Amino acid sequence: MSLLQLDQTSREALRAAGADMSPYEIDHHLTSHELLTLEALADLAASLPESSVEHNIGDLPDVVADGNAPSLDMPIRDLVMTIPENGAWAVLKNIEQDPRYAALLDECLDEIETLVTGEDLSISREGFVFLSSPGSVTPTHIDPEYNVLLQVQGEKTMTTGTWRNREDRQVEAERLRAGGHRNLDAPLATRTDHPLSPGRGVFVPPYTPHIVKNGPAPSISLSVTWNTQGLTDEALLHRINSYVRRTGMSPKEPGARNGVDRLKLGSFRLAQRAKRVVR
Incomplete structure (x- = not known):
């Protein structure tokens, strides 16, 4: 039996999401798992590199453009175990570094x-x-990957927005890919709420602006993400375009001129290979 046990409605929703790259909600059966208990996650957090654990206070405004927020001064295992009452928010990144969680990730994404x-x-x-x-x-904030957020414990609301125009999306994607913070400097221009309780999930397309607000109980959510070659090429084009924009030019968004995109990608990768040879 599959782990998520997606029903036909959820499978059709994901196909529709792929067709029009819009957020879609789904149902799943990952509402309890031995690797997703607080104790198991506390052990995972303690085993991960420091760079793979991010945490701060949870009482934040809707917009924190620079991403700076106070953190709690306590061992990470204690922080995770006391999440029901300590007022914190935390993310454990790249859980696939642990083979057990890599298998869990693969089961979901398969x-x-x-x-x-x-x-x-x-x-x-x-x-x-x-x-x-x-x-x-x-x-x-925005995220650069294909993402399905699966709610495991507690309730929260993800609110997604749309861009005022394609240029705004392009500029923010360039900023992120050039090393900028994922957080945005303005509230959502439009709002669609996606209430999430255990057994609910939502697909979020790359670079979709969104905000998440937790409910009255502690929450555990699993985000399963992936990158394709097409999305990786788009990311590199955003990075290249960020350099071009600094010269005062206004580069076309990826996909607007495929021939130019191929030329940019080829030239950049050739330059990177030449750098490695020189070194």
Whole structure:
């Protein structure tokens, strides 16, 4: 039996999400798992590199553009174990560094991935676990991957927005890919709420602006993400375009001129190979 046990409605929702790259809600059966208990996650957090654990207070405004927020001064294992009452928000990044969680990630994405991106198969998979105290806020931000957020414990609301225009999306994607913070400097221009309780999930397309607000109980969510070659090429084009924009030019968004895109990618990769040879 599959881990998520996606029903036909959820499978059709993911296919629709892949067709129009819009957020879609799904149902799943990952509402309890031995690797997703607080104790198991506390052990995982303590075993991960420091760079793979991010945490801060959960009582934040909707917009924190620079991403700076106070953190709690306590051992990470204690922070995770006391998430029900300590007022914190935490994310465990790249959980696939632990072979057990890599297997969990693969089980989830083996059910999801091809429904969304079809034959443009993943070249990388990454998993993230979000732990939130009651009332915690994840400020308005964007993420660069294909993402399905699976609610395991507690309730939260993800609110997605749309861009005012394609240029705004392009500029923010360039900023992120050039090393900028994922957080945005303005609230959502439009709002669609996606209430999430255990057994509910939502697909979030790359670079979709969104904010997450936790409910009255502690929350555990699993984010399963993947990148395809097409998305990786787009990311590199955003990075290249960020350099071009600094010269005062206004580069076209990826996909607007495929021939120019291929030239940019080829030239950049050739330059990178030449650098490695010189070194």
